[in-house]
Amino acid sequence: MKEFTGIGQNAPHIEAKDKVLGRAIYAYDFKLAGMLVGRFLRSPHAHAKIIKIDTTKAQALKGVYAVITREDTFKIKYGSNSYFFPFTDDQYPLATDKVRYLGEEVAAVAAESEEIAEAAIKLIEVEYEVLPAVFDAEEAMKPGAPMIQNKRNNVAIMIPAVFGDAEKAFAESDHIVEAEFRLPSQAHVCLEPHVAVAKYEEGKYTLWASTQAPFRIRENLAKTLKVEQKDIRVIKLQVGGGFGGKLEMLPLDYCACVLAKKANRPVKFSLSREEEFIYTRRKHPMVFKLKGGAKKDGTLTALAGSVIADGGAYCSYGPTVVAASIMRIGMSYKFQHCQIYGYRVYTNNPISGAIRGFGGVQSGFAFESLMDLLAQKVGMDPVEFHLKNATDPNFTAANGMEITTNGLKDCIRIASERINWKKLKYEKREGYGIGIGIAADVMGSKMYKSHESAGTIIRVEEDGSVILLTGAADTGQGSDTTMAQIAAQELGINLSRIRVIAADTENTPFDTGSFASRVTFISGNATKRAAVDAREQIDAIVAKKWNIPVTQLRREGEMIFDKENDYNRMTFMEAVKLCYSFDVGKMILGRGVYNPPTKPVDLRNGQGNVSAGYSFEAQIVYLRVNKDTGRVKILKIVDAHDIGKAINPMAVEGQIEGSVVMGLGYSFYEDLKFKDGKGLNPNLTNYRVPHSTDIPQMESILFETNDKEGPYGAKGMAESALLPTAAAIANAIYDAVGVRLTEVPFTPEKILKALKEKSQAS
């Protein structure tokens, strides 16, 4: 394999060799001597007061080392969104006053084996006073509904997106459409379950967790354990997928720590697949009621409506998810008038939290379907309609988002040309249809903390090894590799010289975590600054030796050259040796921090600039519907993506392909069902994720707009490709057979029913 792999080159992940050899260590594999097995006692009720807990019998069981309940906690609430949304820290690490969802953690044990832990759980006696429960968000908002968290109408938060004068704009519109869209829940289905291994030693807690955000966990552990952050160390090992489900402290992180201290032995929690499905986090089910207006020339005039999100029993990232679901539209379309209200509602269902897309998948389906309906009403080709209304470069959206580089229109054109939109749309074949959806993504969203910093330190060792310390959490998306590529680029060295140490709260700089598609942009910028810093230190020394200005140096193939004198050349190794030589004696340590410039969101109207860059895409789906069986065959998907600059094109494609397939899953197969708060399909047979046999022909096209703020022009994009997929498919189904599906997943039953209703109506 050819080395170097700096910017713009395909680079296999630097830890891929460990993974193919089977020697990569995940928290799932992590073992400590004397480690005990942790297990939860979960509530059998969806809503109940906890009257009494008796753990005597469990504690007496041979092989049980510790049992904990609310009495072993400081009864301090925590959450994930309280900086911008005060009073949303609403969860105790172990149920304290009430249980609010079926399966909520009430007690935990640490025992010598799985069998003993499971037996001990059965011996814990809990007395409950069962309370009436509510499982539907719209029902929960009605007066008289059971009160879950002391919030009026069970509304945790209402977020408005209100600007301009929507009423007036609708009055002046030539066409108006109204529609309702229903989105179910979805599960992350990370292959590696949630795992937490804790030990308590020398007055310090150490936690090895399968996490996307070790610093977030540290923060909340410090809060709930009442210790300082320096007395907690959270370490991320390899992570088998996150997708938003591992973005915060969960009860297992907290309980592993408390049990480890009480038992005086390390404790490991590893959740079962069933627990993963229904007792961790899930996607917010949402109901959108939307209204859109347009002029007869196709100009989008106004948007209005509401979204009601079923948040489950606690807030988690809910407020940001709902905010994102109504704010995203401003990135994609030019419109000045808006009146949309988002409600994040408490129910006695399991907790809804962050999942790839952060509300953008649900809203992507609703809004992109609505746009298709508007285009139909106006009588305009959907591609033309999108081109007419899409945002431009250097454009400030009506909701305050400051868009700089913007390849949206280019992507719409490229995608439609690549798939031959005109031919497939207008040379009609029975049962075949084509549809488009567009989307935009942020890179960071300073919505949970006063800053969103990332930091990187680069150590150039005496032997020419480079150790890169970054807070960024690689969960398989390839951030370790991207950081290393940036360092390789700046320092002009082969990628294999670099070892990345990441996401260890004691040893690496701070980083908020892998979410909001922020890592390449934010952590990448910090890394670039550190790499430039290290390079400049070396440059100064080499330039001094050759008695030339630093601007006369160039790098290639692990060599440093004098641009104007061919005799002046040295290898990277020689340069490093020079730095550490007796006369120079300088240890090379590069450092960089980056906090993106943004403007806070005004929660009175939903306006603000959450990100310092925005990425864009257009996705077109071509499919065929079998009207007899209701089955849909996807023939081709084309995704054209403005990614700023592809630091690792192969990894960027991998994110697009993985996202599209997750979007296909939500469109056709995935529906995490609950009845009376109980999960109905918490297994992989009845909650079906896409398998290899479900993959259609997909093409991703990378379009580079070279963003000034992003490292080497790169922008974040990891969440975006699943945002428009469901709508593009629904739009294509409409094009094929004339039925408009307003609910996912698109099952054969739904399609046949819609076809029947259509033929009965005509």
Add this chain to the structure above:
Amino acid sequence: MKTIDIKIKVNGVERNLSVASNQLLVNLLRGELNLIGTKDACGSGECGACTVIVNGKSVLSCLTLACECDGAVITTIEGLASEENKLHPIQEAFMEAGAVQCGFCTPGMILSAKYLLDTTPSPSEEQIQEGLAGNICRCTGYKKIFDAVKIAAKALDNK
């Protein structure tokens, strides 16, 4: 509790072990033998992450009793490369094609790919999709995994 003596050959090494009747092969591999590459990600044979090769066939170790493996020849992911710096062509191909993201499905996926290529050396696109149908990947969308299998098929063909 009574234990059962078994003789198994794992990655070329003969082992004499005593196992409980209810011990799963995946736990024997990950526990006593400390071969942690094989993962038990669902416990019910639905995800394929626990795939190992037993007597030449790819099987689910989370649905296999250790005691049923007496006399068996087993290959786990750790047994594929001949030495650390000499990876199996399938392992090389997975790295080269970008088919490894989080990597949790990778050991099982590679062994399923091995069984596919052992029985169908030049698989079509459809045969590749069918051959990997028992292994779930949540990260890659499978496309680069298919690319990797094609690269590996060519490389094995050239040997």
Add this chain to the structure above:
Amino acid sequence: MALPQFDYYTPKTVEEAKKLVSTLDHAEILAGGTWLLNLLKKSSSIKHVISLKHVAGLKGASIEGDSLYLGAAENLDDLSRNKLVGEHFIVLQKAINKLATPQIRNMATIGGNLCTCLPWADLACVLLALNAELDFAVKGKVHCVDFVATPKKYCTKDILVGITLPLAKADQYKFLRLPLRNETDIPFAALCLVETKKGKALSVNLGNSYPVLFNKTAAALSDKIKAVEAFARELKEYQKDASRLEIMQGLFKEFIADL
């Protein structure tokens, strides 16, 4: 998910196995194990596991007179590659290749697929169309038609030893499976057509109950329009779940489209 503690037996002959299965309570047979292991993980009531691994006489595929005989413990993957099966009953190989996943096929046995008595099992549907006869250790020979009516009655406290498929030169074989409901891997339905000089056999896997021969529809197959009508009528007799009727009729239309 700790498995319960159980006693493990490795009989060497059918007689030994027969004795164990007749005398032990809370006992299960272990062939491929893909179904049993999931059962063990969920239930703590199984006390004995009888492995068929070393039992002589349960494997093999051979022509015996005018039939093909398959040992019940024959591995599904091996059967899918077996020359004799491919020569005479390719439809069986087609059905096997659509079943579950490669790993499950590598572990599972044809006998096991029948004896789990799952209503949606495809192979029973195919064997029905092939006019198969099943041979049980205790109860003796049972025709497939009788087996699929009450499979549990035959499988309880007994061991399936072999399957006999009468050879008949087939003019046409077709197998179509609605591969999945969208949300689950359990097959929604399957259709199997076997046409020989003796006539046409159309077997239908209803998905939610045991397979049935649709003899009236089979008789009407030469006229596609009449066949669709006959199928709709016969389907109403057997398929109790009204929500499945429309999709199954659509499946049938697809099935006969290129006959």
